[in-house]
Amino acid sequence: AQTQPPKPEQPRTAPKADDRFKADLLLIVAHPDDETGVSAYLAQLLDQGKRVAAVYLTHGEAGHNNMGRERGPSLGVVREMELRHAMSQLGVQNVWLLDGKDTPSQDVLQSLANWGHGKNLEELVRIVRLTRPEVIISWLPGFFIGENHGDHQAAGVMAVEAFDSSGDPSVYPAQLAQPRKINETLLEGLQPWQPQKIYFFSDASDDKNIKGKGPQYPTTGISSSHHVPYWRVSMDVFRFHLTQYRTYIEKLQSLNDEQLEKLAGADQDSWST
Numbered sequence: 185a186q187t188q189p190p191k192p193e194q195p196r197t198a199p200k201a202d203d204r205f206k207a208d209l210l211l212i213v214a215h216p217d218d219e220t221g222v223s224a225y226l227a228q229l230l231d232q233g234k235r236v237a238a239v240y241l242t243h244g245e246a247g248h249n250n251m252g253r254e255r256g257p258s259l260g261v262v263r264e265m266e267l268r269h270a271m272s273q274l275g276v277q278n279v280w281l282l283d284g285k286d287t288p289s290q291d292v293l294q295s296l297a298n299w300g301h302g303k304n305l306e307e308l309v310r311i312v313r314l315t316r317p318e319v320i321i322s323w324l325p326g327f328f329i330g331e332n333h334g335d336h337q338a339a340g341v342m343a344v345e346a347f348d349s350s351g352d353p354s355v356y357p358a359q360l361a362q363p364r365k366i367n368e369t370l371l372e373g374l375q376p377w378q379p380q381k382i383y384f385f386s387d388a389s390d391d392k393n394i395k396g397k398g399p400q401y402p403t404t405g406i407s408s409s410h411h412v413p414y415w416r417v418s419m420d421v422f423r424f425h426l427t428q429y430r431t432y433i434e435k436l437q438s439l440n441d442e443q444l445e446k447l448a449g450a451d452q453d454s455w456s457t
Contacts, residue, residue: 198362198373201316205278207237210317210379212308212343214295214335215244215286216267217425221385222321223274224403224414230275231408237278237315238271241304241339246286250430260286262427270424274417275409278315282307287335292325295338305345310359312350313374320347324384324394336387343382351378403448415448 209229211219219226219238226236243260254262264281271279284299312320325340349355353376361371386394403415410417423433439447 201375202314205237205315206235207278207315207317208234209236209319209321210312210315211236211238212241212320212322212339212346213238214241214284214323214333214339215247216240216263216281217244217270217422217428218323218336218339219267219271219274220418220422220425221323221387223421224418225401226276227274227407227410227414227417228401228405236276237317238276238280239308239311240267240279240281241299241308241342242284242286242335243281244286244428246288247428249427251427259427263425266424266427270421273424274421280311284335284338287338289334290332291334292337292341293334295334296341299338301342305342305349306356306359308342308346309350309356310372310374312346312379313359313377316377317379319381319383320379321383321385324386324388326386333387340384347379347382351376413445413448416444419444419448 209226211222211226213219213221218240229236243257244263245256245260247259247263249255249259249262252262267281268279271277282304284295284304287295287298289295320343322343323336323340325337325344353360358370359372359374360376362373363371383398388394403418404413406412407414407417410420412420419436422429423436426433436444436447
């Protein structure tokens with residue numbers, strides 16, 4: 185009997201990336217509530233149809249609690265839920281929290297060491313490769329007169345490292361190797377990804393050192409989705425962070441619209457920046 189030549193094996197193609205997690209901009213910050221520094225800007229991007237995702241490198245478990253008895257890891261759980269409510273109000277659904285240890289100091293090296301720098305950088309690179317952002321935005325990794333939280337600076341450092349590393353196929357190659365079996369636990373099948381830009385914002389008390397150094401976006405415009413000024417969107421999102429700012433939030437809730445607008449216009453609390 186005549187034998188048939190074996191059919192050539194069809195080349196296997198890797199599945200496409202999951203588009204549910206594609207982001208135009210990825211926010212990388214240290215603590216739940218850090219988004220407040222750019223929430224008005226994020227609201228503008230969302231109104232433009234941009235996709236925004238966020239990574240928080242700690243749970244904020246070293247903060248205080250003005251709402252209950254919870255401290256430490258339990259406070260971190262509470263602050264995560266405050267954050268998820270806040271980001272849902274803003275319109276950001278894809279939010280990740282890593283397990284760096286909240287470090288209340290002004291020493292960026294102490295923060296990086298306490299976070300398990302290498303482990304969390306690998307996690308952060310994974311999320312950049314998963315979300316494939318065009319732009320990363322993070323805390324400015326520099327020391328200025330202001331809060332100068334070591335964790336804020338550390339978030340900026342890790343954002344820069346992830347920006348530089350995510351497109352390099354020699355960095356964390358197990359993330360890029362294609363899995364050989366269905367229930368794979370080691371090889372991840374991601375692709376290198378190089379974001380195009382990285383932006384920074386600062387916790388400095390005086391913004392003269394950064395004015396005119398990058399793009400600026402007015403917060404007085406009206407949001408097409410929230411129907412209030414962008415500074416008001418930011419203020420409304422901030423109100424979920426009661427464990428940290430209960431007294432101030434209760435003050436905001438006691439003011440009428442005219443008083444809130446006057447407060448924002450005075451710029452004493454940076455709502456108009």
